[in-house]
Amino acid sequence: MxxxxxxxxxxxxxxxxxxxxxxxxxxxxxxxxPASAAVPGLVRISATSPGSSDDFRSVTATCPAGKVLVGTGYEITGGTGEVVVDDFTPNGGPATAPTAVTVGAYEADPTTANWTVTAYAVCADPLAGLVRISAASSTDSNDFHSATAACPTGKVMTGAGFELTGVTGEAVVDDFRPNGSIASAPTAVTVGAYEADTFVGNWTATAYAICANPVPGLIRVTATSALDSADFRNVTATCPNGSLLTGAGFEVNGATGEAVVDDFSPNGGAATAPTSVISGAYEEDAFAGNWDLRSYAICADR
Incomplete structure (x- = not known):
């Protein structure tokens, strides 16, 4: 035809x-x-203070323009258990997305060593509903203080922070624990702190939660170190394959204020999304008891 x-x-x-x-x-x-990432544009930004033997130093890591802060980290270099993080504070507020984190650290005991503090900001493209929530403990001279910051109903927690007020290097954060599990999204963080040495003044512990509208695949992963009386230990929590790290936490068990979390470092970089966090702790004074360290990774779909 x-x-x-x-x-x-x-x-x-x-x-x-x-x-x-x-x-x-x-x-x-x-x-x-390709499917959209649960937390697009994820990177890790760092800023480091000058190195010296001063009693206190502080540094702020700020997200690049157009990005927001979803998680945090810090690292003390050269302090080997003699330096404690006192402020670990995301900016923002209950109606404002955070964009930076400030880390401040004091010498717990005088040391002539030079040391630095590094702040890590885990940053992403803007997330819907991102805010920073805070909750404070009582203000008194008790040996232990605790506070839990919980996200508003319907939101989940991507990262967290803490602040000790009034104690200037005489208290140690022992618990920085997000809730959630390998099958459920975190929605709150509990901060617990002990006096490292006897302190007669009044002081307060504040917990900060970075919260957003639900994020696909958000979970909490846990890794635990050996339980023994060694002076130092570290442990890495790694996100499952196909997931990226948005934030993290740690917990010291058995040392009750005698161990200092010196490193709390997400991996990644200015052009690389983080996938794990390493927590490392030293005994602040000699301690004969057994203790362990837990590292928590908050992870979302890639």
Missing amino acids: SDQRAFRCFGTRGLALALVLGVAAAIVVAPAG
Whole structure:
């Protein structure tokens, strides 16, 4: 059959039908585009203070323009258990997304060693509903203080922070514990702190939670070190394959203020998304008891 006879046989309606079927076939065979990341644009930014033997130093890590803070970390270099983090404070508020974290640290006992403090900011493209929530303990001279910051109903927690007020290096954060599990999203963080040495003044512990609208795949992963009386230990919590780290936490068990978490470092970099966090702790004074360290990773779908 010639082309002209075919056109006369099927007519203009037949030609239109053929065109529609061709388009439909093209749609069926077209490859699917990549799914959007649960937390797009995730990177880790760092800032380090000068090194010296001063009693106190502070540094702020700020997210690049257009990004927001979803998680935090810090590292003390050269302090080997003689330096405690007193302030670990995301900015922002209950109606404002955080964009930076400030880390301040004091010498617990005088040391002539030079040391530095590094702040880590885990940053991402803007997340819906991102805010910073705070909760404070009582203000008194008790040996132990605790506070839990919980996200508003319907939100989940991507990261956290803490602050000790009034104790200037004489208290140690023992618990920085997000809730949640390998099957459920965290929604709150509990901060617990002990006096490292007897302190007669009044002081307060504040917990900060970084909260957002629900994030696909958000969970909490736990890793625990050996339980013994060694002076130092560290442990790494790693996100499952296909997940990225948004934030983290730690917990010291059995040392009751005698161990200092010196390193709390997410991996990644300024162009690389973090996938794990390492927590490391030294005994602040000689301690004969057994203790362990837990590292918590808050992870979301890649």
